Amino acid sequence: MGTMLQRSGLPAGMPPELFALEHPEFLESIHRAYIEAGCQIVYANTFGANAHKLAGSGHSVIEVINASFAAAIRAASGRVPIALDIGPIGEMLEPSGTLSFEIAYDLFREMLVAGEKAGAGLVAFETFTDLAELRIAVLAAKENTSLPIFATMSFEETGRSFTGALAECFAETITGLGVDAIGVNCSMGPKKLMPIIRRIGAVSPLPLIVKANAGLPDARDGHYSINAEEFAAEMSECAEIGVKFIGGCCGTDPEYIKALHDIMLTNKCASRTVSESTRLCSITKFTTVDEVRIIGERINPTGKKRFQQALRENDFDYVLSQGVSQADAGADILDVNVGVPGLDEVLLMAKCVKGLQATVDLPLQIDSNAPAAIAAGLRAFCGKAIVNSVNGEREKLDKILPLVKKYGAAVVGLTMDEHGIPETAEERFEIAKRILAACETFGIPKRDIFIDCLTLTVSTSPDSANETLKAVRMVKEKLGLHTVLGVSNISFGLPNRELINSSFLTLAMENGLDLPIMNPNASSMTDAVAAFKLLSGFDSGCQSFVERFSNVMSTSTSASAAVGDISDAVSKGLKAEAKAITKDLLTTKTELEIINELLIPALDVVGERYEKGEVFLPQLMRSADAACEAFEVLKSSILSKGGSSVSKGKIIVATVKGDIHDIGKNIVKTILANYGYQLIDLGRDVSPETVVNTAIREEVRLVGLSALMTTTLPAMAETVKALRKSGHECKIMVGGAVLTAEYAEEIGADYYAKDAKKAVDIAKEVLG
Amino acid sequence: MEKRNISVDISEAYRYMGGIGAPDGSMRSELRGAADLFEKSAISRAVVKLCEIERGDFLSLKGTCLKLRGKSIEALLNDCPLCVIFCATVGNDIEALIRKWQIKDISFTAMLDACASSAVENLCDGIEAELKSKYEAQGYYLTDRFSPGYGDLPISVQYDFCAALDTSRKIGVSVSDSGIMIPRKSVTAIIGLSKEPQKHFGADCRGCELKDSCKFRENGVTCYGQII
Numbered sequence: 002m003g004t005m006l007q008r009s010g011l012p013a014g015m016p017p018e019l020f021a022l023e024h025p026e027f028l029e030s031i032h033r034a035y036i037e038a039g040c041q042i043v044y045a046n047t048f049g050a051n052a053h054k055l056a057g058s059g060h061s062v063i064e065v066i067n068a069s070f071a072a073a074i075r076a077a078s079g080r081v082p083i084a085l086d087i088g089p090i091g092e093m094l095e096p097s098g099t100l101s102f103e104i105a106y107d108l109f110r111e112m113l114v115a116g117e118k119a120g121a122g123l124v125a126f127e128t129f130t131d132l133a134e135l136r137i138a139v140l141a142a143k144e145n146t147s148l149p150i151f152a153t154m155s156f157e158e159t160g161r162s163f164t165g166a167l168a169e170c171f172a173e174t175i176t177g178l179g180v181d182a183i184g185v186n187c188s189m190g191p192k193k194l195m196p197i198i199r200r201i202g203a204v205s206p207l208p209l210i211v212k213a214n215a216g217l218p219d220a221r222d223g224h225y226s227i228n229a230e231e232f233a234a235e236m237s238e239c240a241e242i243g244v245k246f247i248g249g250c251c252g253t254d255p256e257y258i259k260a261l262h263d264i265m266l267t268n269k270c271a272s273r274t275v276s277e278s279t280r281l282c283s284i285t286k287f288t289t290v291d292e293v294r295i296i297g298e299r300i301n302p303t304g305k306k307r308f309q310q311a312l313r314e315n316d317f318d319y320v321l322s323q324g325v326s327q328a329d330a331g332a333d334i335l336d337v338n339v340g341v342p343g344l345d346e347v348l349l350m351a352k353c354v355k356g357l358q359a360t361v362d363l364p365l366q367i368d369s370n371a372p373a374a375i376a377a378g379l380r381a382f383c384g385k386a387i388v389n390s391v392n393g394e395r396e397k398l399d400k401i402l403p404l405v406k407k408y409g410a411a412v413v414g415l416t417m418d419e420h421g422i423p424e425t426a427e428e429r430f431e432i433a434k435r436i437l438a439a440c441e442t443f444g445i446p447k448r449d450i451f452i453d454c455l456t457l458t459v460s461t462s463p464d465s466a467n468e469t470l471k472a473v474r475m476v477k478e479k480l481g482l483h484t485v486l487g488v489s490n491i492s493f494g495l496p497n498r499e500l501i502n503s504s505f506l507t508l509a510m511e512n513g514l515d516l517p518i519m520n521p522n523a524s525s526m527t528d529a530v531a532a533f534k535l536l537s538g539f540d541s542g543c544q545s546f547v548e549r550f551s552n553v554m555s556t557s558t559s560a561s562a563a564v565g566d567i568s569d570a571v572s573k574g575l576k577a578e579a580k581a582i583t584k585d586l587l588t589t590k591t592e593l594e595i596i597n598e599l600l601i602p603a604l605d606v607v608g609e610r611y612e613k614g615e616v617f618l619p620q621l622m623r624s625a626d627a628a629c630e631a632f633e634v635l636k637s638s639i640l641s642k643g644g645s646s647v648s649k650g651k652i653i654v655a656t657v658k659g660d661i662h663d664i665g666k667n668i669v670k671t672i673l674a675n676y677g678y679q680l681i682d683l684g685r686d687v688s689p690e691t692v693v694n695t696a697i698r699e700e701v702r703l704v705g706l707s708a709l710m711t712t713t714l715p716a717m718a719e720t721v722k723a724l725r726k727s728g729h730e731c732k733i734m735v736g737g738a739v740l741t742a743e744y745a746e747e748i749g750a751d752y753y754a755k756d757a758k759k760a761v762d763i764a765k766e767v768l769g
Numbered sequence: 770m771e772k773r774n775i776s777v778d779i780s781e782a783y784r785y786m787g788g789i790g791a792p793d794g795s796m797r798s799e800l801r802g803a804a805d806l807f808e809k810s811a812i813s814r815a816v817v818k819l820c821e822i823e824r825g826d827f828l829s830l831k832g833t834c835l836k837l838r839g840k841s842i843e844a845l846l847n848d849c850p851l852c853v854i855f856c857a858t859v860g861n862d863i864e865a866l867i868r869k870w871q872i873k874d875i876s877f878t879a880m881l882d883a884c885a886s887s888a889v890e891n892l893c894d895g896i897e898a899e900l901k902s903k904y905e906a907q908g909y910y911l912t913d914r915f916s917p918g919y920g921d922l923p924i925s926v927q928y929d930f931c932a933a934l935d936t937s938r939k940i941g942v943s944v945s946d947s948g949i950m951i952p953r954k955s956v957t958a959i960i961g962l963s964k965e966p967q968k969h970f971g972a973d974c975r976g977c978e979l980k981d982s983c984k985f986r987e988n989g990v991t992c993y994g995q996i997i
Contacts, residue, residue, distance in 0.1 A: 322872045
């Protein structure tokens with residue numbers, strides 16, 4: 002369609018969807034030409050007919066969709082179904098951009114409802130490069146219409162989209178949502194798309210779609226490189242792969258369709274089989290559970306004071322840092338549990354999942370007892386997640402399995418029920434069978450069901466290790482299901498827990514444990530996994546093991562604690578030293594003494610040198626990072642003694658609405674935190690209402706706003722205005738490269754923070 | 770759409786971070802580490818288009834919706850019947866990398882970010898050099914490179930600029946509601962082609978919006994490394 006419209010003079014950048022209103026007969030003739038050439042499904046001219054792209058055109062979504070369908074319906078005269086064609090909205094989703102899930106969902110919903118009413122036979126989502134955006138679109142379709150769904154994405158030759166989405170991740174995630182056909186369109190000619198559709202077909206059993214370009218366009222005149230015959234010849238590979246739906250994208254016209262029609266109607270579409278292996282994924286990472294995979298357990302408030310504090314204070318950076326460190330330590334999947342009494346678990350789960358998937362590329366395991374929290378986590382996560390957990394209780398199965406099915410997740414079933422945890426392996430096996438049966442009634446495939454045979458403490462029940470191991474073996478061998486186990490419980494109450502845990506882990510893996518839930522930062526545990534993989538033949542050429550342990554020598558020598566003073570470490574930006582020295586200092590001084598007598602003066606010295614121009618921002622940042630390490634040590638120490646956190650006062654920092662630049666704000670945040678202030682970081686693209694509401698709720702006396710673009714300065718002015726209007730008493734400081742002292746005054750801010758050092762001076766003045 | 774080599778200039782990256790003068794040994798080696806990681810993770814892409822300039826109440830590019838208003842752009846393209854517009858980016862993968870490092874180490878994050886800024890500038894320089902050799906061989910003279918937001922060319926043309934290049938389909942660059950290109954480290958530019966030799970101003974403080982609040986100028990240098 003686009004090709005045909007551009008040939009008739011449509012300028013690049015003009016919305017082609019208006020053609021239905023301005024030249025309906027011409028549009029009709031294009032549809033007719035395609036149908037006469039052999040098209041069996043016609044796409045209405047609605048690709049960009051969303052409210053965002055139509056803004057300023059003077060026409061509404063409903064108007065455009067109705068007119069487009071009217072033309073297509075007239076042309077088709079009932080001969081072929083007409084698809085509602087929906088492309089990307091045109092703006093990037095969070096976290097890279099500023100478009101939110103909710104707004105994207107509404108934009109899609111508007112089109113979908115209008116399209117179904119106007120006579121669409123199906124919806125075809127195409128040319129998406131952001132898997133997260135496509136997922137929102139599919140959810141909108143499933144939740145608001147009963148239209149069959151086609152979904153295709155555009156990839157580069159590498160099989161990754163512009164946003165890094167892997168073809169396999171697309172296949173697994175979107176198939177799980179329950180669409181009717183998936184595939185690829187645009188970006189390349191048929192030959193280069195074939196390897197990608199094969200990759201998709203290896204992961205998804207759904208019917209496949211290939212809608213290729215006519216090769217590549219010439220940079221000068223836009224002419225495409227492949228003619229109709231060549232196109233059809235290249236597309237003939239589709240039959241052998243087993244692609245059901247074929248068509249042409251950019252550069253193709255009715256001639257191409259006719260050539261396709263002639264060649265393909267005589268070719269039989271091959272049948273396909275897809276492997277039954279268990280697959281998990283995020284947007285950019287695809288993991289097959291064909292060997293032991295580590296589930297990191299650290300994102301869990303149970304028994305962790307620092308973590309609970311972080312959740313209470315909305316310190317998401319701490320949660321994310323736990324995610325990052327586990328990923329770095331070799332976790333394959335991250336368990337996410339944010340249930341703390343008195344806190345809103347649903348909200349926290351959504352926020353943590355959102356934050357984690359923006360920072361770490363691992364698939365997540367949503368861990369909660371509350372169906373609402375599970376739903377929130379599953380909805381936010383783009384990829385194939387695991388739900389932890391259900392058990393033998395009928396009520397639980399009935400509440401949670403529908404969620405698992407809806408979002409295409411995998412599920413962990415605990416071998417316990419309303420009567421508690423059975424003692425014997427046989428009894429646990431019976432529960433596993435019940436869970437399997439229940440999952441099957443909900444249409445959840447075997448490969449997505451993981452059984453947790455539960456680990457009891459060996460010190461209280463001496464046979465517990467044996468029973469658990471036996472149960473794992475039975476589930477693996479007799480039911481053919483993957484197994485999960487949290488191993489650390491085994492050693493509770495005994496000395497040398499590490500040794501017991503790693504030994505039990507090894508025994509369990511030998512008995513069929515695939516998915517241990519463990520602390521990947523404990524090297525004894527990850528070492529045990531590495532050794533197991535080596536000994537059971539999963540480490541080809543012993544490569545990973547050799548790599549892992551030949552590096553150990555060099556890293557251990559560089560980690561030696563330096564003796565020196567904290568001032569030196571901070572001013573030189575030496576993180577490891579700062580950490581070690583602080584730990585040392587705690588033997589002779591209290592935390593507050595260290596902060597007030599040593600750490601803050603050290604930071605002040607660096608700040609002064611920065612002001613004098615003796616050091617610059619890079620050095621200031623390095624010092625801030627070193628001070629941060631020291632501060633973390635102190636925070637943990639205070640908490641472990643039962644004290645409450647250090648806080649010299651709360652400060653809000655936020656990048657204003659529409660702006661996504663936050664490195665500067667984060668530098669200021671880090672430095673202020675090192676001085677002992679409690680930072681409430683609202684992130685970027687923050688609405689004035691959020692700033693006001695948080696300031697009032699948390700009783701914040703100092704608000705810091707940042708903006709980097711001249712176009713987002715008005716949002717800053719608006720936020721200042723909103724704060725004043727609310728009557729909440731606070732001081733406002735503003736900063737950012739485009740800001741000047743004059744503008745700060747003009748918009749009514751109290752302070753202009755020209756750099757991080759000034760922000761500290763302001764904080765000292767306002768809060769002390 | 771073309772894939773290109775990425776190169777980061779360490780000294781330039783240091784300046785982007787707010788460093789003045791030359792980085793010391795350990796800073797330099799950390800920057801090198803950031804540059805190496807960056808170069809491994811970034812995927813640079815560019816889309817280039819040759820356009821005819823049409824003159825009316827304002828300048829427009831034939832076959833697009835792009836309208837160029839303002840004295841600066843008119844002065845630049847005064848002698849030019851043709852121009853080249855392009856968009857270059859170092860991609861979205863590094864956004865994810867930067868987000869991850871922001872949790873771990875703010876200083877390294879700033880280094881990655883600075884490397885990205887340096888790389889995208891080098892990308893543009895590379896494109897400009899290629900255009901120069903291509904079009905000078907055809908008897909054209911090139912103007913300076915000019916971007917939305919420079920002089921009095923409003924940044925709001927960014928949307929139509931990217932639409933004219935079909936950046937969202939070709940290289941995955943889109944424009945947010947507030948005119949920010951996503952991925953952030955993306956640049957759009959226009960270069961005029963003339964049959965007459967053109968004046969070159971290079972980067973110059975006189976026309977810069979930030980000249981009154983510029984920290985570099987406060988310290989007696991320019992952002993492109995010259996002593997004032």
